[in-house]
Amino acid sequence: MSKDIELDNIVLRKLIESDVPQILDIWRENNLYEGLYTIQTFATCDPDGFYVAYDLNEVIGACAGPKSNENIAFIGLYCIHKDYQGLGLGLKLFKKIREHLGDDINIGLGAVPSQINTYKEKAGFQVEDIHRMVVFEGKAYGSEQLTQEIDGIFVQPINDTITERVIEYDAGITKYRRDQILRLTFNEPMSIAMAAIRIADDTIAGFGCLKSSNIDEVINGPLYADTSSIAELLMHNLLHSFHSALENGLIYFALNGTPDSSKLAEKLGLIRKEEVPRLFTKAIPDADVSRIYSILTPNFSPF
Known part of the structure; x- marks a missing residue:
């Protein structure tokens, strides 16, 4: 001391x-x-x-x-x-x-x-959850290798017009509603939140956030999407709309229940840092882990 x-x-x-x-x-x-x-x-x-x-x-x-x-x-x-x-x-x-x-x-x-x-x-x-959190970190040198266009899908910032639909989409994945948490998350200073939307029926196909952190690197959390291509499209738009992530590096919290989540990180050129076991006192919470690419936060949320 x-x-x-x-x-x-x-x-x-x-x-x-x-x-x-x-x-x-x-x-x-x-x-x-x-x-x-x-x-x-x-x-x-x-x-x-x-x-x-x-x-x-x-x-x-x-x-x-x-x-x-x-x-x-x-x-x-x-x-x-x-x-x-x-x-x-x-x-x-x-x-x-x-x-x-x-x-x-x-x-x-x-x-x-x-x-x-x-x-x-x-x-x-x-x-003990069979799914572990895998932390990736580094410069996203491979951002241009990500999917940049999908027929019938567009990406836009999350605003008041679509927030309720994004919350409903989130609840379909996590199996519970977290209205206040998400509304505050989408409006945090020094952050960006974007959603992928289907042109045909105006439904949400995924969403994600980037936020400044207590170190130089930018944190991704969450990144949820119906397919790996949509996850890549969202990530590409997020990175190129929040340039400090490209300049300073990215931290990404994959869940290995979705194999494509780690593939996305590797495609970006991020380095696998650690694998974190997830423990619970009573039961593993239900969730559609197939659509979880990066969790909201490893400190305060299971997903």
């Missing part, structure tokens, strides 16, 4: 908006990443699901477990400032979130592979 620490000065409390920049700084110091406004989006929807450790005038750690609906929550944002690691603060924050969620709701998380047995045997996360 690089500083003298008085444990009595450290308190655990609920997140307030001014904490977010400090949390993102801690994440960056630990080589972790999240969208610049993703925390605010999910904290608006479930303000009781976010806790921080606070020492005098400084946020030194955080953990979150926002509810996606009354039946499912997802734990993430787990971080402790390097100067305060090894003091048991992470476990205290984790327990605080578990107390908030209770025992009746199904809780998920992305597990550190070396800690799977600990989560299963000591924390109650005994159900």
Whole structure:
């Protein structure tokens, strides 16, 4: 430790908006990443699901477990400032979130592979999803190799006119509605959200978002589509409408239940960084994983 620490000065409390920049700084110091406004989006929807450790005038750690609906929550944002690691603060924050969620709701998380047995045997996360999250990262040098045109399909920014249809499309994939989460996501600063639409009947065929993060690279989340060609078309339009993604690099959270999701990342030229097991306390949530190419966020949502 690089500083003298008085444990009595450290308190655990609920997140307030001014904490977010400090949390993102801690994440960056630990080589972790999240969208610049993703925390605010999910904290608006479930303000009781976010806790921080606070020492005098400084946020030194955080953990979150926002509810996606009354039946499912997802734990993430787990971080402790390097100067305060090894003091048991992470476990205290984790327990605080578990107390908030209770025992009746199904809780998920992305597990550190070396800690799977600990989560299963000591924390109650005994159900392992057969589908893992695969993190890809790097420069999208292959963007011009993606599908750029499909007969009968056009891509446009998500606006108020089509938002409700996009929410309905999302619910068909995740099997629950997340109206507020998506409306806030589509309107986050320093981000872009686009949808693929069929000309014949004006129905949604896919949608995706890019957002600036706490590091230079841009995060893709989500990317949902009916086919791999539509996913490529969306990604091409997103990348060329949000140039910092091409300039600074892209982070992509594939779900290996959709083999084409990893193929898209590889076609872009992204590098496979890690594979993350997904654990739940009660059951694997139902979803149409065949249409999930990149999940919304690995911190706060199962899909």
